[in-house]
Amino acid sequence: MKPTPSFNRSLWAFHFNSGSCNGCEIEIVAAITPRYDPERFGIKLVGSPRHADVMVVTGPVVKKMKDRLIRVYDQIPDPKLVMCVGTCGISGGVFYDSYNLEGPVDEVIPVDVYVPGCPPRPEAIIHGVVTALAKLERLEGGSA
């Protein structure tokens, strides 16, 4: 995709684990390491939600993490996007009948980009970030 004039900063993501199995975490970290290297486009993981444009949520949202998910979401400055990585966050996946789930993610906070897969490949995660970037530009008034 070609950045529009409203592309005025790089995209920073904050990763939130809402009870995932670690598979998506590993693939997210794999996606930021040298083979894929999205950092050359300014896409990187940050340690604080207050620095982030995109929230990357993994996991099916277990009971204990629901309030924290909402709190972290509120801390991200607008305009913000939420990316849901992994099948269990989208539909519950293999954990669909668990007693401890409050999810899927889009029942707790609004989700903009879904990346399916258990876990999705790093390429899919990067594609999700690019999709999010396009939407963020639209939110900011670009014409993409």
Added chain:
Amino acid sequence: MSEEKKSPYIIPIGPTHPALKEPVMFTFRMDGEVIRDVDFAPGQTHRGIEWMGMRRNPVQIVHLTDRICGICGVSHTLAFSRAVEQVAGIEVPERADYIRTIIAEFERIQSHLLWAGVAAHELGFDSLLHLTWRVREQSMDVIENLTGNRVNYALVQVGGVRRDIVPEQHRIIEDCLSTYEGLLGKLLDLFLHDKTIAMRCRNVGLLSKDDALKLCTVGPTARASGVNVDLRQDYPYCAYGDLDVRAILPDQHLGETRGDVYDRIVVRLLEVGQSCGIVRQCLSEMPSGEITAEPKLAKLLAICKKARGEAIGRVEAPRGECFHYVVMEGKEAPTAWKVKASSYSNLMSWIPMLRGEQIADIPIVVASIDPCLSCTDRVAVVRSGSRSILTKDDLHRLSVEKTRRLQQ
């Protein structure tokens, strides 16, 4: 200024924090920069997997065990399958045992490299994180070639494995192994002879052999403290009986054992080399034959449905012993299923490790046991708001009482 008592003060960290990828809540009692005491509360990723498992049949549970933990999926699946196979009396073909061993060792290779990168990151050495993760991608390629997926392989199933290793794949595996064996010297050199890493890791996060034994520590964390445990050596399963696997202890390489973070790095890196050797030996000695005891899933289910009894499956996961207990009583779903992942045994060793350390050492000490909370998390049920703490003696008493009750 008033003469108020200023120490100890409390620092809460978590549950969402940038150091680890998983949520865990720490409460540190600090005296200046020094940690006086620490408490932690896991349980933020509890998904109720055992409960779900008791409503599914063993063929379905295999996919659930893969997702107990995204890093050591093979170990959980293998431990569960071995337990069910024992209950149902299924004899696993020898070739399947060798393929299981190969994939389990590849899992160890990728997991230890992953950990080495995370450890470098916690020390603030990000170029080393990127180097190790770039190197790790080759093992992910091999795993993808063997199983069809990078994570959550679903290769192991009850009765055998799902895919064979064909001769064309031997070359890809061999390429990967020789690259790693060539790189291992470089990695050891980078990690062990780097001044920064030695300064940050030597004599940090000490765990004495006594404490390691007392806290029932397992896996590389225990071995780094000088405890000679390795299920592959002590209770061989799969093809390990035919192979000569010896536990790797830090004094073999360094001449002494201190039980610090540095020793844990040594043990894990040397195990990468050991795993390469095991895979190579498996490839050359792998017998031909079937890869599963029962290729038809409907028949396999019927066998499992008739099974009665209880069994345990023990597997040396990358982080230590992984233990599954299964009871089947002639129904489709198991009557009981209990998982004890390796991190469950290792988490308590955080407390002696962290006492007396500084705030800046928290990330590397916490990461040094390679914690995997998604394997471990349990749910705490609080009844009517009252709280009670069970000591080891209480738990022992309860356990004895239960045994007596069952014997009647």
